[in-house]
Amino acid sequence: MNEDHLDIKTPEYVSLQFQLAGLGSRAAAFIIDQLLLMTINAIIVVILFVVMSGMSSLPFFIMDNSIPLAITIILLFILNGGYFFAFEFFSGGRTIGKKLMGIRVIQENGHSITLLSSFIRNLMRIVDSLPVSYFLGMIMIFFHSKHKRLGDIVAGTMVVHERKAKMKRKLSPIEKEIQVRGLTVKDLSVDDWSLKSLGMKEWKLISTYSRRFHQLSLNDRRDFTKQIADILLPKIRLETEGKTEEELENMLLVLYLILKEDWEFEL
Structure with a gap:
């Protein structure tokens, strides 16, 4: 068949x-x-x-x-x-x-x-x-x-x-940003149980954040980062209080990398 x-x-x-x-x-x-x-x-x-x-x-x-x-x-x-x-x-x-x-x-x-x-x-x-x-x-x-x-x-x-890997695929703007910052999935310590609490709704939120990351002005991006971080990070038991703007951005970008493997399906 x-x-x-x-x-x-x-x-x-x-x-x-x-x-x-x-x-x-x-x-x-x-x-x-x-x-x-x-x-x-x-x-x-x-x-x-x-x-x-x-x-x-x-x-x-x-x-x-x-x-x-x-x-x-x-x-x-x-x-x-x-x-x-x-x-x-x-x-x-x-x-x-x-x-x-x-x-x-x-x-x-x-x-x-x-x-x-x-x-x-x-x-x-x-x-x-x-x-x-x-x-x-x-x-x-x-x-x-x-x-x-x-x-x-x-x-x-x-x-x-599984989705097929695309050979020599051009990096997207957000992937270039993650590469420039030297971020990997190992930079965020999240247990499997917490990750399982994130579903399609959370994936859509973080993917929207990654797409708009370079489209916003610095002030708008700062506010957007704070809003998304306050919604998503507590769900995986990560504190946002006392974190700098860059630290929150890095945490969200790494979370995007982690969730991308499970939620971004391609043939």
């Missing part, structure tokens, strides 16, 4: 276009993730064997290893069950496999995946894996018009391709 394009009109009346990820790219990403998990699982089991063998002169198979074995089983269950859930929520809808294949999980409305959606989507992997080797999930992805498995349908998510 060919991979399709999908246009979404957000509640904020912003039109977004996505290229849906098909069975091939999703299967490849899943295989990469599974190989990674199998490797980590094997390492954990080997470590258990070595540790338990070193603690007793008895052969491993006749040792009283019920407690360490139970702990290992629980650890492996958490690892294998939480890997997809944690990566998809905290890494912008991308597991390691998805990142390598250039795809990501998002909400049907074009927003980043939520905590609840990530949980439901990955809880449904149990059903999608039936009867064996992810058979049901693959069948659903192949025949569904939007390449969704059951977990995507229940959670209201879809898997799309």
Whole structure:
């Protein structure tokens, strides 16, 4: 089945276009993730064997290893069950496999995946894996018009391709400004939970600020910066009191860089 394009009109009346990820790219990403998990699982089991063998002169198979074995089983269950859930929520809808294949999980409305959606989507992997080797999930992805498995349908998510990098693209005025100031995403310390509180409305606000940055006079830009900073920065637990005009500008420009990766979708 060919991979399709999908246009979404957000509640904020912003039109977004996505290229849906098909069975091939999703299967490849899943295989990469599974190989990674199998490797980590094997390492954990080997470590258990070595540790338990070193603690007793008895052969491993006749040792009283019920407690360490139970702990290992629980650890492996958490690892294998939480890997997809944690990566998809905290890494912008991308597991390691998805990142390598250039795809990501998002909400049907074009927003980043939520905590609840990530949980439901990955809880449904149990059903999608039936009867064996992810058979049901693959069948659903192949025949569904939007390449969704059951977990995507229940959670209201879809898997799309990342935007393609544009080679030798001319820098925009705001990108030149950020480059001249030597700013990077590392210049603003914001935890993931706070960033998740910012949605499309906040992205539109910061992107408007970046577009108008060079169009305003110095006085108007000072007032505009103060207004935007007072709205956005407290939402990510950053103080504006006592900050200079340049410090507030830098904080907002770095915030623009951070949010741009999640919200500026291009094919």
